[in-house]
Amino acid sequence: MPNSPSDAPRRVTVQRKGPLLLEGPVEVALEDGSVVSSDRFRVALCTCRRSRRYPWCDTSHRDRA
Numbered sequence: 001m002p003n004s005p006s007d008a009p010r011r012v013t014v015q016r017k018g019p020l021l022l023e024g025p026v027e028v029a030l031e032d033g034s035v036v037s038s039d040r041f042r043v044a045l046c047t048c049r050r051s052r053r054y055p056w057c058d059t060s061h062r063d064r065a
Helices: none
Strands: 012-014 020-023 026-029 035-038 042-045
Touching: none
Parallel strands: none
Antiparallel strands: 012 020, 020 042, 026 035
């Protein structure tokens, strides 16, 4: 059952000038209503929108940082 008290909380790591790091697996709901998912143990979500693989970070932010 989603959000049951026995579920461990997901950890989100915020980095200045970098992506959001989330412990996976995760599902991300996008603005257009589509949902993308990853079953990896950790994922990086793009916060600068420069990624060619948005919403996943591809380190494009480093090009102009």
